[in-house]
Amino acid sequence: MRSFAVIGAGILGAAAARELGRRFPDDHVTVFDKAEDVAAHQSGHNSGVVHAGLYYEPGGLKARLCRRGVDLLRDYARVHGVPYEECGKLVVALRPEEEGRLRAIHERAVANGVPGAELIGPERIREIEPGATGRLALHSPGTAIIDYPALTRSLLADVRAAGGAVQLGAEVTGITNGTERCTVTTRREGEVDGASFDAVIVCGGLQSDRLARMAGGDEYPRIVPFFGQYSQLAPEYRGILNGLVYPVPDPAYPFLGVHLTKRVDGEMLVGPNAFLSLGRENYSGRRPGLRDSLEVAASGAFWRFAARNGRAAVREFSAVVSRQRFLAQAAEYVPSLTGAASTPITRGIRAQAMDRTGRLVDDFVIEDIGRATLVRNAPSPGATSSLAIAEHLVDRLADHHGLPTAASS
Template identity: 65%
Template sequence: MAQDRARTFGVIGAGIIGLAVARELLHQFPDASVTVFDKAPKVAAHQTGHNSGVVHAGLYYEPGSLKARLCRRGVALLSDYARSRNLPYEACGKLVVALHPDEHDRLRTIYQRAMANGVPDVELIGPERIRQLEPNAVGTLALHSPHTAITDFAAVTRALADEVRTAGGQVRLNTHVIDISLSDHGSTVTTTHPNDAGPCTEEFDYLVSCAGLQSDRIAQLAGGATYPKIVPFFGQYSQLEPAYRQILRGLVYPVPDPAYPFLGVHLTKRVDGEMLVGPNAFLSCGRENYTGWRIDAADTLDVVRSQSFWKFAGRNIRTALREFAGVVSRKRFVSGATAYVPKLAAASSKLIPRGIRAQAMDAHGHLVDDFVIEHLRRATFLRNAPSPGATSSLAIAEHIVATLTDAHNL
């Protein structure tokens, strides 16, 4: 029995959430054996290593939702962790800017949500205060979130991996999970590795999957539900030329339009001093197609065969056309930001490797907004962890491990 020996835990995924889970397991069960699997050759190889680095404060999320609760807890844990490990972390602040009066009601709704979520020190400010905070920005009304921050999530993930290894855990890279079998007593995981002659099978008392872009497929290996299904959307950023690095002190975002499923182009300061414009949002021809040139036929067919995707597409043709214009024209893409920062009109930029959202979609073609966790026997599958997933990573780990502990009386 598992109680008569050291418990064994398997964790699938060496992104920030998977390694946060492994770390939390070792904190709660110091004598346990914890093994992390990832098919990539390095940690943070996918969503964790392809984002802007924004630490979200919790402005937008439905009060009481898992997102809202774990984001606020995650910010506190992440800021403490970054500082304790001497990792980059800067509370540069953020403005969500309304350009026109018809956006004011939506902005006030965001303010009310932020207050309900316990976001500290948020306030609505007018044009004069906007200019004081961001001399190069314009707007008729803005929400100021002074504690919104930036970090390097890949650096945080590397620190988590080091901590897992130091505590006795294993992080096995280049290891592809190809099958999972569940029983009442645990999980059997089959993997392949380039250096192995054939597949390797291991048994674990408990299994946790944080597989990001492959989360639905990993869950289905174990008999998980068909939905939510991952549909990949790429987000392309442009990096402004060096002369524009100091054009903003913090972050400037548009007011989200509920008619569109994505946030829209914004300006993001990075911890290395670079200033980014983006991202757009468009269907990716591959779950890991970061260059845009390599089309993954299997991933693409998986999307186009999905009835839920076509239901989604039928409701969002206007959004697709708008986003496609930004995909084919970098000038048009960057011009969206000049409405908020007019001095960007003459700026040049270069494209950087895109990020890809693991966007979960339900059977009716609706984007799944909240975090989704599926439990099957002694296995736990994180099925949806969109933004603020990285911000919330340490809190998600706490939640998953606490749930697992309670469910199995550990």
């Protein structure tokens, strides 16, 4: 019997562990995570959107795995009773200069095979979203929302049902590659333990670069954490939209901008902004991580990034310090939100990979080092693509080590 380990009990780790169990049904899978609960980080702190594949470079890993991932996610959710709603999305142009960028996004959506993606004018905007306004919009009827923590729990239940193990509260402190085996060292309740595996998949999210270095990987791409704040609108605004409303991305800024997102529980969120986080796991904003902050401050790559994005930082910081400005950005798209009451909720923190030059790494990055297969970058639509990424990871692992697998279905 072979043995496999997966580091990380978020959505990617859970999906990878389940896929290993499906493809190697006679072997054993162990999942490790330092948290005491699953989906404790990015998987449990996001908007819950299932992206349709509008924005991504045709032919790239993001585009291919996102489209495959949507189909897998939808089918899994329906079979296993995970909350899932195909509510649709509008990407709205408010100003003439945004229309060209929106048409380019539409071209990408068509190239990526996004079903039903179409450009619509003001009348159709009002038909689909009576509360929204705009000059031109891209309608994506297949964009959906899901409960990602529930999905993660369900996937790990599948792992356990297949005979696998999930060890929570087990912090990985070492990864040692040998020629035939990989040893994973963990610390749990003060006790240090080590176990050897035929192969290891690392889905470490916010800690992915540090785990990669343990396995012998390069310093870059390095994770720079960016937090995103969300505000939950007052109950009387729960029905203000039927689906999601997004701005047209501005190429001058590295992130999408503030948008409106419905959750599967019916709550309506505004957000997120994007600003440097003082700590990779500083969800409250009140407990900065000294090690994390010093690493960023000592990084020449980060300062090169900062020099190129000063204008974006000023814009995002204004939304950080003033919730009124934050909501005013959303009210440009849905005017009845002017003066709306809202409550801040726990922020999310994005594990954004940065290269040596200070450029944000856009596509997914997966690396093989010895007996370890590592996810070095999996930003949005990483959660949407999770089941497809899992297939891709197990394919790579099997090919790299010459392991025959059962067919994935």
